[in-house]
Amino acid sequence: MRAVILAAGKGSRLEPASGETVKCLLDLGGITLIERQLGYLRASGISEIAVVVGFQAERIRRACGPEVEYIENPIFAETNSMYSLWLARHVLETDSWS
Numbered sequence: 001m002r003a004v005i006l007a008a009g010k011g012s013r014l015e016p017a018s019g020e021t022v023k024c025l026l027d028l029g030g031i032t033l034i035e036r037q038l039g040y041l042r043a044s045g046i047s048e049i050a051v052v053v054g055f056q057a058e059r060i061r062r063a064c065g066p067e068v069e070y071i072e073n074p075i076f077a078e079t080n081s082m083y084s085l086w087l088a089r090h091v092l093e094t095d096s097w098s
Helices: 033-043 057-064 081-087
Strands: 002-007 048-053 069-072
Touching (some): 033 048, 048 081, 069 081
């Protein structure tokens, strides 16, 4: 099984609570949202994970590590989640990963 995590946006609806931190890196109970997602996916046996990044992409890459595939949305500020999912469409194809 494969998973796609959409983490390109800023999460501006959470401001001012989030400040300049991207939504997926918000710490809740000592663990970030994206770390929770990765943990739950891996605990469910899903190891092929792609993360679509944009805003603060390098911080997300550091948080997730090298075990996931990264897909860059360079125009995240002008697009929405559907565009980020479109960029990750190859992940959902049956022959795209080994």
